Amino acid sequence: MPQTVQGVIARSEGADVEIVDIVVPDPGPGEAIVAVQSCGVCHTDLHYREGGITDDFPFLLGHEAAGRVESVGEGVSEVAPGDFVVLNWRAVCGECRACAKGEPQYCFDTHNAEQKMRIADSGEELTPALGIGAFAEKTLVAAGQCTKVDESADAAAVGLLGCGVMAGYGAAVNTGGVTRGDSVAVIGCGGVGDAAIAGAHLAGATTIIAVDLDPRKLETAKGFGATHTINGGEEDVVERIRELTGGFGADVVIDAVGLPESYEQAFYARDLAGTLVLVGVPTPEKTVTLPMIDIFGRGGALKSSWYGDCLPSRDFPMLVDLYQQGRFDLDAFITERIGLGDVESAFDKMHSGDVLRSVVIL
Known part of the structure; x- marks a missing residue:
């Protein structure tokens, strides 16, 4: 059954973000639903809100995220329900000319979920930021966008590997x-x-x-x-x-x-x-x-x-291990931990240079 959860959207260029109910469909073939535990507030999200990337409003913002896989669709073998994962926006295809050359970090045909999440009251399709859309209690992604990592790690810290820190x-x-x-x-x-x-x-x-x-x-x-x-x-x-x-x-x-x-x-x-x-x-x-x-x-x-020419399946677990060993201080990137309702304020602090990273905790 489709689920209704809360998420942060940018409805139009330059407008303040809003918390609305969104409908998350059941995962289809190759897809997964992730219960989001944390999501960093990245400059890219602000660029989406300002119309600086595309004009495919409304956007479901957020992409620097970690959480647990709740369910998967047909044919998914990369992850299983219960896995703790960091989300990535370059799910490699394995078939393009870069992948065929053994350079999947340059994949030219990365995957996103085929189905769309929607605003509950209007039925409008949402464009998820970088194919993720993780300022939400749950999100639908391609299973290849989920990278399993050590589940004992702090979600707020390791989720930052999903974009800025990895880049x-x-x-x-x-x-x-x-x-x-x-x-x-x-x-x-x-x-x-x-x-x-x-x-x-x-x-x-x-x-x-x-x-x-x-x-x-x-x-x-x-x-x-x-x-x-x-x-x-x-x-x-x-x-x-x-x-x-x-x-x-x-x-x-x-x-x-x-x-x-x-x-x-x-x-x-x-x-x-x-x-x-x-x-x-x-x-x-x-x-x-x-x-x-x-x-x-x-x-x-x-x-x-x-994206730091990264291969998430190789780089995320390695960097999480270094973090767990105390050799790569991901905690130092976190300035504040906030709620879904604080995203607009986090954008203001970003403009003024008052934060290194605000992290939404769900």
Whole structure:
């Protein structure tokens, strides 16, 4: 029988979010219903509310989530009722050209649930944020979006792997290939940037430079492993990174902002043959212009990081294990634990830079 639960929706562009009753259908083939235990409030949810991703309103917001599988549809073998899972928005297909090449982390045909959840009183179809929609007591997803992890872990902490923390960690380790002895600079010290710093620290980087305009964020970055900080409003970022790396530039520079200005800083702050990783998501109208002779002459690699180039089935359990061992501090990303009715307030705090991550507890 379909279930009626409460969820947080964005009904129209820029409007305050609302808590409404939503109808969750029984899982069909390849689908699962998850009873959500926690969901982080991510900038991506705010982008959905502001119409910055698509205009397929109304949206069921929330995607950085953990919970328990309640039921599964026909043909599901990945998970079973009762499994504690972290949700992901890249359920690999196993058949596309990337999967066929043995690179499923780049899957070009990822899966979402086929059925739609709806607003109970109007019957309107909801568009789930990143195919998840987890600001809700229960949500319907493709079974491949569920990754089973250690059930003794704190849902509020490990749920953050569903987006921001994985994106940042993976930008450093998976995309950037940071390894022991490297020098790393991270431009933008929000949740994604701090996760990149934590990943670089875990991978053995010896010089980790945090760059931001907010002194509060720079101080927080030290707790994740930054060895040096640069206030971009007070210092020349490129020159200061070079000073801190023997005059050469960093081996890996991660742009966690996604603006033309930050990308150009990252480009010139690299050492020769260094790597630039773009993980901050630019808006469609943003463009960058660089002299081709500089692109050629500096060598190295210019990369974009999709979801930290992660493979959830590989990376989530590993990172949860590191968290349980005290080696990867996911708790440090949580600023506050809130209820479903506090999402709009969490967006306001996000704008003002007062939180690293608000986490909805259900």
